Amino acid sequence: MKRAVIIGTGSALPQRVLSNFDLEGMVETSDEWITARTGIKTRHIAGVGEETSQLAAGAARQALAMAELEPDDLDLIVVGTITPDMTMPSCACLVQKELGARRAFAMDVNAACSGFLYALDMADKYICRNPGWKILVIGAETLSSRVDWQDRNTCVLFGDGAGACVVTGAEGSRGYLASRLFADGTLWELLHLEGAPGHNPELRPNVNTDPSIMMYGREVFRHAIRAMADAVSRVLADQGVRPAELSLVIPHQANIRIIRSLAEHLALPLEKVYVNVDKYGNTSAATVPIALDEANRQGMLKTGDLLLLCSFGGGFTWGASLIRW
Numbered sequence: 662m663k664r665a666v667i668i669g670t671g672s673a674l675p676q677r678v679l680s681n682f683d684l685e686g687m688v689e690t691s692d693e694w695i696t697a698r699t700g701i702k703t704r705h706i707a708g709v710g711e712e713t714s715q716l717a718a719g720a721a722r723q724a725l726a727m728a729e730l731e732p733d734d735l736d737l738i739v740v741g742t743i744t745p746d747m748t749m750p751s752c753a754c755l756v757q758k759e760l761g762a763r764r765a766f767a768m769d770v771n772a773a774c775s776g777f778l779y780a781l782d783m784a785d786k787y788i789c790r791n792p793g794w795k796i797l798v799i800g801a802e803t804l805s806s807r808v809d810w811q812d813r814n815t816c817v818l819f820g821d822g823a824g825a826c827v828v829t830g831a832e833g834s835r836g837y838l839a840s841r842l843f844a845d846g847t848l849w850e851l852l853h854l855e856g857a858p859g860h861n862p863e864l865r866p867n868v869n870t871d872p873s874i875m876m877y878g879r880e881v882f883r884h885a886i887r888a889m890a891d892a893v894s895r896v897l898a899d900q901g902v903r904p905a906e907l908s909l910v911i912p913h914q915a916n917i918r919i920i921r922s923l924a925e926h927l928a929l930p931l932e933k934v935y936v937n938v939d940k941y942g943n944t945s946a947a948t949v950p951i952a953l954d955e956a957n958r959q960g961m962l963k964t965g966d967l968l969l970l971c972s973f974g975g976g977f978t979w980g981a982s983l984i985r986w
């Protein structure tokens with residue numbers, strides 16, 4: 662059986678960097694608080710020409726170049742995002758236009774911070790049926806457009822960016838081995854982002870007219886650790902893999918304390934856990950593919966290595982995937 666193999670990665674970040682010290686001048690906070698409670702030092706904030714689709718296309722071009730493919734080689738584009746440029750068309754359609762990937766069909770996946778993991782899992786399922794396909798999988802967000810910049814509880818946490826990979830089918834032991842994906846919509850209120858109220862007063866009459874991201878941080882924190890640890894344990898057990906056999910773990914980058922706690926649960930040394938939350942903050946669906954691209958370009962991934970990805974986000978949605986590089 663052929664599996665989905667990652668043959669190219671890429672990432673793109675907005676030019677503008679916003680530091681904790683910059684935030685000190687915007688809300689009542691401090692570099693000390695943000696660093697101690699989250700591990701974040703800086704984040705990138707999108708400006709003109711850096712819409713979600715543009716960042717996504719930038720990351721995609723790098724991934725295509727590494728894969729030595731042209732846009733017309735693509736069969737499918739899937740973008741994990743909760744901040745598409747517009748509701749319709751999808752961000753994926755705009756990326757298709759931007760790249761000139763005329764043969765590819767295109768769609769978005771809305772699974773918040775787990776968007777990239779969900780999208781990659783879909784790509785693997787398409788590859789199983791169509792091993793010759795070339796699929797572009799992207800996680801891209803501009804959450805800066807959806808945070809309340811006067812709410813210190815949330816505005817210090819998020820950043821913008823995009824990461825991408827190209828997958829195709831290959832014979833052998835390499836590739837996407839397994840995944841465990843989950844959702845629990847009963848807990849949606851703990852972390853949500855309302856849409857525009859719309860023109861039918863009968864539908865969601867109390868909806869906020871200026872929706873910003875809403876998060877009960879402490880609750881989300883608790884669920885995130887438990888859920889990710891559970892998903893990871895299950896996917897490892899499914900494959901009979903011990904945590905010590907993992908070469909690298911790329912977790913969702915929301916908070917260094919969550920990442921450390923996860924490493925402790927797995928009895929993994931922190932050196933095996935990729936961390937860049939200090940530079941970019943929480944870029945939602947983009948955290949995992951940006952980190953994947955960085956690790957790949959730094960030569961941290963060798964053929965045959967076991968790589969674990971895991972994520973947790975609004976929905977709630979969460980999961981873990983195991984890949985042999």
Ligand code: ACO
Pocket residue numbers: 689690691694695698699773774813814815817818852877878879880881882885915916919943945973974975
């Ligand atoms: N600066 C200074 N003080 C602050 C700030 C700030 N930026 N933000 C909150 N505080 C204060 C609070 O008001 C509170 O004060 P009080 O005790 O007087 O009420 C105090 O700091 C502690 O607040 P907590 O919320 O308890 O702080 P906590 O240690 O839980 O850290 C945080 C908050 C960073 C949000 C943490 O809970 C967290 O990371 N949660 C998980 C986030 C996450 O994983 N999200 C993933 C998905 S995101 C997605 O899907 C898009």
